[in-house]
Amino acid sequence: xxxxxxxxxxxxxxxxxxxxxxxxxxxxxxxxxxxxxxxxxxxxxxxxxxxxxxxxxxxxxxxxxxxxxxxxxxxxxxxxxxxxxxxxxxxxxxxxxxxxxxxxxxxxxxxxxxxxxxxxxxxxxxxxxxxxxxxxxxxxxxxxxxxxxxxxxxxxxxxxxxxxxxxxxxxxxxxxxxxxxxxxxxxxxxxxxxxxxxxxxxxxxxxxxxxxxxxxxxxxxxxxxxxxxxxxxxxxxxxxxxxxxxxxxxxxxxxxxxxxxxxxxxxxxxxxxxxxxxxxxxxxxxxxxxxxxxxxxxxxxxxxxxxxxxxxxxxxxxxxxxxxxxxxxxxxxxxxxxxxxxxxxxxxxxxxxxxxxxxxxxxxxxxxxxxxxxxxxxxxxxxxxxxxxxxxxxxxxxxxxxxxxxxxxxxxxxxxxxxxxxxxxxxxxxxxxxxxxxxxxxxxxxxxxxxxxxxxxxxxxxxxxxxxxxxxxxxxxxxxxxxxxxxxxxxxxxxxxxxxxxxxxxxxxxxxxxxxxxxxxxxxxxxxxxxx
Ligand SMILES: [Zn+2]
Numbered sequence: 235x236x237x238x239x240x241x242x243x244x245x246x247x248x249x250x251x252x253x254x255x256x257x258x259x260x261x262x263x264x265x266x267x268x269x270x271x272x273x274x275x276x277x278x279x280x281x282x283x284x285x286x287x288x289x290x291x292x293x294x295x296x297x298x299x300x301x302x303x304x305x306x307x308x309x310x311x312x313x314x315x316x317x318x319x320x321x322x323x324x325x326x327x328x329x330x331x332x333x334x335x336x337x338x339x340x341x342x343x344x345x346x347x348x349x350x351x352x353x354x355x356x357x358x359x360x361x362x363x364x365x366x367x368x369x370x371x372x373x374x375x376x377x378x379x380x381x382x383x384x385x386x387x388x389x390x391x392x393x394x395x396x397x398x399x400x401x402x403x404x405x406x407x408x409x410x411x412x413x414x415x416x417x418x419x420x421x422x423x424x425x426x427x428x429x430x431x432x433x434x435x436x437x438x439x440x441x442x443x444x445x446x447x448x449x450x451x452x453x454x455x456x457x458x459x460x461x462x463x464x465x466x467x468x469x470x471x472x473x474x475x476x477x478x479x480x481x482x483x484x485x486x487x488x489x490x491x492x493x494x495x496x497x498x499x500x501x502x503x504x505x506x507x508x509x510x511x512x513x514x515x516x517x518x519x520x521x522x523x524x525x526x527x528x529x530x531x532x533x534x535x536x537x538x539x540x541x542x543x544x545x546x547x548x549x550x551x552x553x554x555x556x557x558x559x560x561x562x563x564x565x566x567x568x569x570x571x572x573x574x575x576x577x578x579x580x581x582x583x584x585x586x587x588x589x590x591x592x593x594x595x596x597x598x599x600x601x602x603x604x605x606x607x608x609x610x611x612x613x614x615x616x617x618x619x620x621x622x623x624x625x626x627x628x629x630x631x632x633x634x635x636x637x638x639x640x641x642x643x644x645x646x647x648x649x650x651x652x653x654x655x656x657x658x659x660x661x662x663x664x665x666x667x668x669x670x671x672x673x674x675x676x677x678x679x680x681x682x683x684x685x686x687x688x689x690x691x692x693x694x695x696x697x698x699x700x701x702x703x704x705x706x707x708x709x710x711x712x713x714x715x716x717x718x719x720x721x722x723x724x725x726x727x728x729x730x731x732x733x734x735x736x737x738x739x740x741x742x743x744x745x746x747x748x749x750x751x752x753x754x755x756x757x758x759x760x761x762x763x764x765x766x
Contacts, residue, residue, distance in 0.1 A: 236678065238314040239264075239296070243673035243686030244329055245320030247762060251662055254296040254309055254316060255623050255674055256280050262311045264296050269306035269318050276301045280311075284623035288630040289676035290730035293623025317673065317687035326759050329672075329685055331414040332707025333752050333759070337429050338416040339697070339705060340749065342387060342463065343376035343436075350417055353701045359463035360385065364452050364470035367527050375452045375472060378436025381533065382748040383695040385463050386453035389440050390524075390535045391578045391750045392433060393482035398576075398753035399430055400489045401587065402760040409760065422497050431501075434490060437483060438508055440472075446515030447475035448483040450524050453532035460699040460739070476524035477516060478535075481543040484512035485584065488547070488554035506555070513551055513560075516544070537579050541567070546581040549588035556594040564589060565597055572607045576643040578750060587650060605654045612651030612660050615644055624675060625666040630715075633731040635743050638681055638712030641667055642754040649761050661761075668758055671709065676732040682755070683708040683747075692739045694746040699739050708747040709755045718743035 240255040256262060266276040280294035296309060301321060309316040339346065339354050348355040363372035378387045379395075403409050403426065410424050420428045440449045454468040487509035495502035523538040537543075545567050552560035564585065573582040586604050589596055615627035622628070627644040634640070645667035652660035666674075673680040673688060680686020683693055684706025691704055698704045715731035717723045721741040726734045735744045 237316060237688070239309050239311060239316035240674045240676075240678055241309060241316045241319045242669035243317045243319055243680045243688065244682075245322065245325040246669075247325055248302045248304060248321055248323060250665065250762075252298045252301065252321070253625065253666065253669070253674070254298070256294045256296050256311060257291050258294065258311075259283070259292045261294065264309055264311040266298050266301050266307050267310050269308055275303065275305075275307070284621075286622040286624065286676070286732070288622065288628060288633065288730060289624075289732040291623070291676065295623060295625070319673075326762055329682055329707075330409075330756065330759050331412070332684055333682070333709070333756050334409075334412070334414045334426060334429070334707075335416055336705070336707040336752055337379055337433070337749065339707075340379040340381075341432060342378050342380050342385065347417065350415060353703060354697050354705055356462045356697075357464045360466065360470060362470060364472045366449075366472045367474055367530070373439070373472065375436065375439045375449075375470070377439065378433050379749055380463060383693070383742065383746045384453075384457050384532065385466050385696065386451060386532045387436065388451040388453075388533060388535050389437060389448055389479035390450070390476075390482050390537065391748065392437060393479075393486035394576075394578045394581065394584075395749045395753040396430060396433065396486040397489060397581070397584050398750065398757040399426070400486075400493065401584075402753075402757045403493065404591075405757070406760040406763050408763070420497075423494075427493055427497070430490070431494070434487065434505070437487070438504070440479075441483065441508055441512060442475060445475070446480075446511035447519065448480040448512055448515075449473060450476040450479045451532070451535070453530070455529055456531045458696075460696050462697055462700045471530060473524075473527060473530060475519075477519045477521050478524060478537050478540050478543050480512050480519060481516040481540075481547040482578075482581065484509045484516060485543075485547040485550040485581070487512070488550040489588075491554050509551070509554070513547055516547065535578055539579075541571075542573065542575065542580055542582045542585070546585035546588070549585040549592075552594060552596075553588045553592040561594075561596065565600060568600055568604065572604055574608065574611050574647060576646045576754065577639060583647065583650065590654065608647070608651050609655050609657075612648050612655075612657075615648055616659060616663060619663045619666070624670055625663065626670050627663070627667070628732070630731045633713045633715040633734060635714045635716065635718055636711050636748075636751065637714060638671060638709060639748075639751045639754055641670060641712070642709075642751070642758055645758050646754065649758065664758070664761065668755075668762075671755060676730075677713060677735045679710075679735065679737070681710040681712055683710065690737050690745070692737050692745065694739055694742045707752070709751040711744055711746045711748075711751065714743045716743075 648664040
């Protein structure tokens with residue numbers, strides 16, 4: 235945990251900028267050493283001093299852009315050495331594969347085979363019908379992916395996960411042909427669309443066929459122990475429909491239509507109908523956040539501010555179906571207020587992107603106002619990037635629960651701003667955030683399980699705990715300076731904000747995983763074009 239030289243422990247593309255962080259006050263010379271034969275391939279001098287308040291450190295950047303030859307390397311400065319890393323084309327291919335395979339490994343309502351799931355194989359789980367809360371009615375909501383370290387299934391985060399994955403495919407269509415070692419239900423769709431369909435088929439069951447409203451979640455009434463999913467046997471409860479679930483469902487399924495249409499017209503029509511029906515239902519619902527009904531204590535995904543759900547859904551409906559009235563709703567809202575956000579709480583950016591990329595005619599003035607707003611926000615993130623040695627858009631107040639997700643969302647924002655403005659500095663900054671996740675961070679940890687030299691070994695994830703081995707390919711929550719669980723309180727008192735992370739099973743506020751942290755990172759990796 236105490237390395238002085240911090241690198242992306244997975245590696246760098248040959249022609250990309252390459253930066254390491256040196257945690258030392260004084261200027262230093264450094265060498266890039268070939269790991270195979272000990273040869274020095276580059277010699278340099280550290281850059282200027284940064285004061286990184288969030289980590290209580292002084293840093294200097296080691297720039298080795300000049301090293302472009304493929305190979306395994308480490309950095310040496312005085313007696314200090316870094317972790318070993320690769321420089322090569324498609325360097326993130328295995329990481330991308332593991333992150334995508336994670337969705338298969340989170341499958342609910344089916345058996346996972348030894349062949350594809352290895353030690354995480356298990357018999358069918360959660361295969362009973364679920365009680366609609368407060369009634370004696372039971373419905374079939376089998377399927378979908380377990381959301382996080384627990385076995386709940388929640389529509390709001392699921393919709394955001396799909397949004398990330400669909401945008402990743404738009405950015406890097408090669409993902410559609412990527413074989414990441416899962417059983418493919420429908421070979422014509424390929425692995426990724428086939429796996430996404432597994433989640434969509436579950437979401438379709440979460441829509442009330444009469445009203446079009448969408449149930450918020452299906453979980454047991456509380457969290458279970460650290461065992462495999464088939465051992466959770468308590469009654470499943472479907473929580474009431476919510477405004478956010480209904481409109482997020484409409485948005486995500488509208489996005490899905492164009493990906494399935496070329497393969498299966500009938501299925502695409504089912505998606506379009508379900509999406510439109512949910513949107514109409516959402517318009518009639520009261521715009522308010524969800525609260526756990528009495529007796530249910532699983533993840534709430536509450537979200538008090540739900541204006542952005544209608545913003546996103548109307549933009550996505552317009553992009554998918556081209557009906558004027560969807561655009562009218564969006565235009566009215568956007569002229570009043572433009573904001574940004576790529577998380578389950580805040581989905582404005584998905585709306586912005588859908589509107590700008592729409593192939594149906596849009597209000598060009600409004601489109602330019604949105605792009606300017608994206609640019610202005612990216613500019614403010616750049617100010618933060620320039621203020622610390624890690625070159626990420628965080629300060630000491632940024633390290634809250636799920637900080638890695640917020641950091642990746644900032645990367646998404648910077649990348650989106652680059653995409654629409656072509657300002658190279660945004661692209662470079664976005665990539666530094668990816669390097670942060672993969673090890674160039676004050677915690678000196680590669681926050682993707684199964685990768686890097688300094689690995690996460692004890693994630694807050696039930697199958698990993700049950701099998702005594704971290705499932706690979708999971709993005710970890712990361713530092714949280716508010717110390718929001720007893721384990722964090724025990725180990726992290728007095729630590730600087732950026733180092734409030736502990737690799738302990740019970741530290742759910744720093745060491746959990748979720749579907750939408752993975753999908754956010756997949757979207758950000760897609761900017762590198764990870765596949766040949
Ligand atoms: Zn299950």
